[in-house]
Amino acid sequence: MLTRVGAIVVGFVVAGAAAGALWEQLWTPPMGLAYEDQWFLEPAGPDLSFEGIALFVLIAFALGLVLAVVSGLWGGHELVTVAAVVVASVLAGAAMYAVGNALGPADPQLLAAGSPDFTPLPSDLGLTAPDRGRTQWHSTAFVALPAGAMTGLVGMYLFGSRGFVRRPRG
Secondary structure: OHHHHHHHHHHHHHHHHHHHHHHHHHOOOOEEEEEOOEEEEOOOOHHHHHHHHHHHHHHHHHHHHHHHHHHHOOOOOHHHHHHHHHHHHHHHHHHHHHHHHHHOOOOHHHHHOOOOOOEEEEOOOOOOOOOOOOOOOOOHHHHHHHHHHHHHHHHHHHHOOOOOOOOOOO
16 A cells, blocks of 8 residues: 555656656746846736746646546555545646746846846746746646546546446345
8 A cells, every 4th residue: 555655656746847847848938128127028918927827737737637547547445546646746736846947947037136127038937927026836726736636536436447337246
């Protein structure tokens, strides 16, 4: 049973880190300008700053779905599997964010502080709008991987090969 939990947690976290690298590779940073020691998205608009968040949610949900289905294939100890998948999916989401953010460009607000006016700077890869004072970890996008994992696991247990099969009695 501990082998199952360990394998699920390690598998999810490694896949989450790989998904973070994929997230960073697929994302194109929007550009902005430094002006009076602050960074401004140019052109301004939520569509440009939302692309990284949408990409994170898309990748994370699909990854959680697939990994949970694979975890559900491991027969027996369903409650242990559910608990392991919940914990592992939260850790995988954090790993995905940490790797993607580390590989992406630096925080433009920090770079703009010492840059001359109208210096072009790329946005950083995060899960909130690139506004001053926003905390990257305060985002509902972190729910995407656990939501995908629970959807996959529930689907696997309900509709998988064992879901509606009537077991013989006697």
